[in-house]
Amino acid sequence: MIRRRGIHIRERILIVIELRRGEFTRSVARRFGFSQGKVIYWKHRFEKEGLEGLRTRARSGKPRKLSDESIAEIKEKLESSPYGWETKSVREMIYYR
Structure with a gap:
C-alpha cells in the first residue's frame, strides 16, 4: 500500500463514486493507495455531511x-x-x- 499525505477533495469524490458503483472497499483502497479504514472514513463523512464533508476542516x-x-x-x-x-x-x- 502506498501512503500519501494530503488527499485532495477530487480523490475523495472519486472514492465515493467508486463505492457507490458497487466497488469493494478493499479494491478502492488499493486503487487510491489508502487504507480501508480511510476509505470507510470518507464514505461515512460523505453520507453524513454530503460534499461539504469531503472538504478538509480547519484545525x-x-x-x-x-x-x-x-x-x-x-x-x-x-x-x-x-x-x-x-x-x-x-x-x-x-x-x-
Whole structure:
C-alpha cells in the first residue's frame, strides 16, 4: 500500500463514486493507495455531511501561551526602541511573562 499525505477533495469524490458503483472497499483502497479504514472514513463523512464533508476542516492548532495583553506589551517594548534587541533577549522577555 502506498501512503500519501494530503488527499485532495477530487480523490475523495472519486472514492465515493467508486463505492457507490458497487466497488469493494478493499479494491478502492488499493486503487487510491489508502487504507480501508480511510476509505470507510470518507464514505461515512460523505453520507453524513454530503460534499461539504469531503472538504478538509480547519484545525485550531495549539493554543497560545501568551495573552493578547502580554503580546501587546511586548510589541510596545520592541517598537519603542527597535535597535539593540537580540533574539535571546526577546526570548527571555517572552519566557518570563
